[in-house]
Amino acid sequence: MPRLDYFAPGVYVEEVDRGSRPIEGVSTNIAGFIGFTEDVRGDAELFKPMLVTSWNEYLEYYAKQGSDGFTDFDAYLPFAVNGWFLNGGGRCWVASIGTKLPGSQPPPPEETALKLRTTGNRPSLSFALKPAEGDDDGGAEGRINVSVTESQPRPPESPEAEPPANTGEFFKVIISRNGEILEEYDNLSMNPQVEAQLGAYAVTALQESQFVTVADLETPGQPLSRRPANGTYEVSPPPVVSTPDRFPRDVQGVRDDRTGMQGIFEIDEVTMITFPDLMRAYQNGILDLDQVHGIMEAMVSMCENTAPNRMVVLDPPPCKGGGAPVSPTQVKPQHIAQWLSAFNRRSQFAALYYPWIKVPNPRNGGRPILIPPAGHMLGVWCRTDETRGVYKAPANDTPRGVIGLAYETNLREQELLNPLGINCIRTFPNRGIRIWGARTLVEPDNVQWRYISVRRLMSYIEKSVELGTQWVVFEPNDQDLWARVTRTVSNFLERLWREGALFGASAAEAFYVKCDSSINTHETMMLGRLYIEVGVCPVRPAEFVIFRFSQWSPNQ
Known part of the structure; x- marks a missing residue:
């Protein structure tokens, strides 16, 4: 926009937007x-x-x-x-x-429970949500995450005592929701007879949880081989x-x-x-x-x-x-x-x-x-x-x-x-x-x-022009704006014609854009309206291909 307040003599540099704004085609394949x-x-x-x-x-x-x-x-x-x-x-x-x-019929709880497996892909523990009072939506709000990480046996109470050997069977369970830690259980083992000064049996310790119920899937083997694999898992509520x-x-x-x-x-x-x-x-x-x-x-x-x-x-x-x-x-x-x-x-x-x-x-x-x-x-x-x-x-x-x-x-x-x-x-x-x-x-x-391609092409043109001309709203409604809108839409349609989307030997045969005083009268301008009339000639599929054969004699 040129300035209107020139007071001191000098040279002034102004940037004036004279070109047409290109219209970008919208996505049609979602x-x-x-x-x-x-x-x-x-x-x-x-x-x-x-x-x-x-x-x-x-x-x-x-x-x-x-x-x-x-x-x-x-x-x-x-x-x-x-x-x-x-x-x-x-x-x-x-x-x-x-x-x-x-x-x-809803599946039984044991069927929908999260089943953790060992590093050897054998069953280890199952986790299921405890039903909360008043929680009947069964939606995503009830979901929690269970993380299994490395741990070690409990250190001795006396600082002078020698720490116990870490057999690798111990692990830690963290229960969280939406990034917020709800509960933590450390020094867990899959050994039901684990010594109390070293750790706790996982099922026994997790009985105190307010959010999950835990069951031992009772796979035979040593505690280390039955230990659940490290990772973060999601416990989902039963399906609604x-x-x-x-x-x-x-x-x-x-x-x-x-x-x-x-x-x-x-x-x-x-x-x-x-x-x-x-x-x-x-x-x-x-x-x-x-x-x-x-x-x-x-x-x-x-x-x-x-x-x-x-x-x-x-x-x-x-x-x-x-x-x-x-x-x-x-x-x-x-x-x-x-x-x-x-x-x-x-x-x-x-x-x-x-x-x-x-x-x-x-x-x-x-x-x-x-x-x-x-x-x-x-x-x-x-x-x-x-x-x-x-x-x-x-x-x-x-x-x-x-x-x-x-x-x-x-x-x-x-x-x-x-x-x-x-x-x-x-x-x-x-x-x-x-x-x-x-x-x-x-x-x-x-x-x-009649044809899908014609319907979708017209939708593509209409939506692209609608979104690509938003800049026109609240611009001064005069001949300069009419010319700019005409150039913008015409350039977009000409690009489509050159790509083969519109039928015609020339651009004038393929489309027209009309934005002048014949459709934008003084009355419509007083109402704040700008009318642009666009006509296009879409290509149509050759659904029926007909060859016409006849006998031909070169002497005729």
Whole structure:
């Protein structure tokens, strides 16, 4: 801003901002997952979204120590998150809705206790939380840390006495929570007959603890070989098992508490969402089909209302026309068409893939299990964004980690599903498994928003321009500002056109930016408003490739 107060003669240097500010594209490949996990530990909390950047980090938050991260009741969320990372997914947010199916019997305390092992990987001690009065939340507040460190026998009372020999069997236990030390127990041994002047039997000493109960796993051997290995371990409360009646409310969550689905939708950077364990709840009779439809409708509506840059990928339920759940292998294309007609919810912010996919199940010796495809599909979306761009349709690509399909769809059957917006996953000879569809669930006659890539490209442009023009707010609303805004947006769109995201032989054919007195009148300026009109021509996928052949004679 030039100065207006020049009083003394001289030379003045001023910095004037004349250039346009570049718009940086927003991230479009961050997913949100909702479902069951094996555990909830560390900084993660039940029902609250947690940022996860790798499969190893997922194991830190949502798997038991030393576990593979999958569950004994075959929850679909771990498979979906694993498929996300296998297919090139980066950051994602995970909201755990429980570690057990609603209505199931809670495991006995000895099963959920922390089991410490020796350096030779043999059982040593087990730690379990003591139930506190009035503590019924079972959440992360009850978690404590148990640290095992080196120790030595007690020194003799007399300074002149010779100290006892350190056999290496003694250790120290420190109980803490959130970095605050709660209790310490020193000179512990795994020998029940340890001499009192040397130390204390670990189980006997820890009986005085106000926070944990301890049991000796009674592995045979000498005290040194039975000593727990040094390290810091987390003792978790027993899992909270929700009731089937309360489960839909837990899934919905509370917006102010940032829990459940509401919590995922409060994360601004999430651009794609899926709920794989909605199908697990349906298959196990926790939810009926109408309840499934209600949750699907809620997710679609929140994508439409909260932000224009989010899409939800729905999974087809394993049913035949609204009846009881069946095996995914029994769900034929006509059943999915009938189900979608009964669900009757259309939106450009939703997508659907069929059939279910077959992946290895580590909890069953690597034998295959059929799971909903959404997690793997979102990974392909992310990979396509990074390798080609958001304008490239995430189709005609191979989903990694998939070894088979629940049903082999042929061309005639896809001719039934594709016009309805159901994207097929098919197997082709010598080409493997391919994603053979790129449509949204918009109304079939709404061709403008038919393709996933077009919807996501427009969302990318809209959100990038919105965030990249925040500097305009409260600037003087005059012709100079109009020109600067026009240059800023035009430069961003021209860069997209040169990358191939917009269609046109020239930039003028690919987009236009209008910000002048024809749309910014005196009345609108008096109201403090600045209008910028932007039109773009997105590229669309070549879904149907038609060659026209005819006989040709050079003499004609």
